[in-house]
Amino acid sequence: MDNKDIELIQQMENKYDTFMPVLTNLIDSVEKFNSIYNNYIELKNFYGSEKWFEYMEIEKIPVKCGVLTEDQLFDMIGDHNELLGVLLDLTSKMYKNF
Numbered sequence: 249m250d251n252k253d254i255e256l257i258q259q260m261e262n263k264y265d266t267f268m269p270v271l272t273n274l275i276d277s278v279e280k281f282n283s284i285y286n287n288y289i290e291l292k293n294f295y296g297s298e299k300w301f302e303y304m305e306i307e308k309i310p311v312k313c314g315v316l317t318e319d320q321l322f323d324m325i326g327d328h329n330e331l332l333g334v335l336l337d338l339t340s341k342m343y344k345n346f
Contacts (some may be wrong), residue, residue, distance in 0.1 A: 294321070295321040305315050
């Protein structure tokens with residue numbers, strides 16, 4: 249075994265040490281995301297609904313009500329859709345390297 253071999257092993261070890269914690273975090277995040285995904289579905293269905301418009305007309309609501317703004321849920325849905333595209337691309341890349 250020469251220095252080139254040792255260097256390659258060190259490089260691969262560094263790549264593993266960098267990749268593995270990120271993979272573990274991603275797995276954990278996906279599990280958490282999946283466990284509360286119904287929240288997204290309910291929020292998406294609420295946005296623009298008759299109730300949403302009804303509540304928007306009320307001048308003073310005594311609780312936090314950012315979900316009644318025009319941007320908060322719209323932006324969340326946009327972020328969701330952008331993430332979906334990223335995940336589809338990543339899934340394709342991951343599947344090709346399975």
